[in-house]
Amino acid sequence: xxxxxxxxxxxxxxxxxxxxxxxxxxxxxxxxxxxxxxxxxxxxxxxxxxxxxxxxxxxxxxxxxxxxxxxxxxxxxxxxxxxxxxxxxxxxxxxxxxxxxxxxxxxxxxxxxxxxxxxxxxxxxxxxxxxxxxxxxxxxxxxxxxxxxxxxxxxxxxxxxxxxxxxxxxxxxxxxxxxxxxxxxxxxxxxxxxxxxxxxxxxxxxxxxxxxxxxxxxxxxxxxxxxxxxxxxxxxxxxxxxxxxxxxxxxxxxxxxxxxxxxxxxxxxxxxxxx
Numbered sequence: 001x002x003x004x005x006x007x008x009x010x011x012x013x014x015x016x017x018x019x020x021x022x023x024x025x026x027x028x029x030x031x032x033x034x035x036x037x038x039x040x041x042x043x044x045x046x047x048x049x050x051x052x053x054x055x056x057x058x059x060x061x062x063x064x065x066x067x068x069x070x071x072x073x074x075x076x077x078x079x080x081x082x083x084x085x086x087x088x089x090x091x092x093x094x095x096x097x098x099x100x101x102x103x104x105x106x107x108x109x110x111x112x113x114x115x116x117x118x119x120x121x122x123x124x125x126x127x128x129x130x131x132x133x134x135x136x137x138x139x140x141x142x143x144x145x146x147x148x149x150x151x152x153x154x155x156x157x158x159x160x161x162x163x164x165x166x167x168x169x170x171x172x173x174x175x176x177x178x179x180x181x182x183x184x185x186x187x188x189x190x191x192x193x194x195x196x197x198x199x200x201x202x203x204x205x206x207x208x209x210x211x212x213x214x215x216x217x218x219x220x221x222x223x224x225x226x227x228x229x230x231x232x233x234x235x236x237x238x239x240x241x242x243x244x245x246x247x248x249x250x251x252x253x254x255x256x257x258x259x260x261x262x263x264x265x266x267x268x269x270x271x272x273x274x275x
Contacts, residue, residue, distance in 0.1 A: 009048065016044040024108060024167070041106040041165060104160035111140060113171040113181075117203035117228060118142055128157035138164065143231030145179060173201060179228045179237030186246045187211065202226045202239050209241060217245040 002015065022028060023036040030036065111120060119142035126134050136155050144150075146168045155162040168176060175182040181203060191198060195213040199206050202223065209221065220240050227237020250256050 007047075012044065012047050016040065016048075020044075020165075037108065038106045041163065042104065045104075045163070104163060105156040105158060106163045106165060108165045108167060109138075109140075110167045110169050111144075112169055113174055113176055114203055115140065116142075116144055116166075116168045116176075119144075126157050126162075136162070140166070141231065143179075143229035143234070143236070145176075145228060145231070145234075148231075174203060176228075179234060181227045181237065181239040182242060183239065184242045184244050187215070187243050189245055189247060192216070192243065192245050200241055203228075211243075215243055217243055219243045 007015075019040045020037065023030060023033045023040060028037070107124065107126070109122065109124070111122075120140050122138045122140060124136040124138060126136060128134050134157055136152065138150070138152065140150065144166050146166060148166045150164040150166065152162040152164065154160070173183060183201065185198075185200060187198070190196075191211055192215040193213070195211050195215070197208055197210045200209040200223070204226065207223065207226070209223070211221075220242050223239040223241065225236045226239035230236045248255070250259065
C-alpha cells in the first residue's frame with residue numbers, strides 16, 4: 001500500500017480508501033485493476049487488525065534482519081507468502097509456517113440501493129485453482145452499505161475465506177449519503193402554497209407526506225427511519241425529501257389567463273421579497 005511501518009491506523013485507512021477507489025473494478029480502467037484491488041484489500045485487512053499487524057511487523061523485521069530468508073520447508077520466503085499466511089492461514093506453528101493454510105480472496109460485488117435496503121440473494125461463479133467453476137450462494141443482509149465486507153468462511157476458490165466488498169450502485173431517483181436517502185420531489189405551485197398530502201417514493205415503497213401551507217422550494221422534509229435499515233452497530237438512516245416547485249407550462253389561453261389573474265391577485269415581486 002506504500003505506507004511507512006510507523007503509519008497510524010487513520011493514515012492506513014485513508015490510503016486504502018484512495019487506492020480502493022482508484023482500482024475498484026467497477027470504475028478503474030487499469031489493466032490489472034482486479035488483481036490490484038484484491039492485493040490492496042488483503043494488505044488492508046492485515047494492517048487494520050492490531051494483532052495481525054504486530055505479527056506482520058515481527059516477521060518483516062525478522063526477514064529484513066537476514067534471519068528469515070529461508071522457510072523451514074526450504075525455498076525463498078517472500079512477503080506475499082507472509083501476507084497470505086497471516087490473512088488466510090488456518091494456524092501457525094511455533095517453529096514456522098504451517099502447510100495447511102489456505103489463501104483468502106476478495107471479490108467486489110455491486111448491488112442496487114433497493115437491494116441494500118431490503119437485502120437480497122446472489123449466486124457467484126468463481127474459478128478455482130483447477131479451473132473448475134464454483135457456484136456460491138450469498139445472502140446479502142438488509143441495511144448493508146458501500147465499503148462494508150461480508151466474510152464467507154472457507155468459500156474462497158483457494159479454500160480460505162472469501163471476503164465480499166459491497167458497492168451500492170447509484171440510483172436514478174435516490175441519492176445515498178452514508179445511511180440517509182435523499183429524494184428531490186417535484187411539487188406543483190398550488191401544492192406548495194396551499195398545502196397538500198402527496199405520495200412519495202422511498203426504497204421501501206410509497207408513503208404519504210403532508211406538505212404544510214406556504215412550503216418553500218428547496219425545503220427539506222425528514223422521513224424518520226426511511227433510510228437504510230439498521231445494520232450491525234449502525235442505526236437506521238432517514239430519508240430526506242427536498243421540494244422542487246415546478247411551474248406548469250402554458251398550453252391554452254385559459255391557462256395563460258389563469259397566470260394573469262394570479263399575477264394581479266398577488267402583486268408579488270420575488271426579487272423585492274428576496275432583497
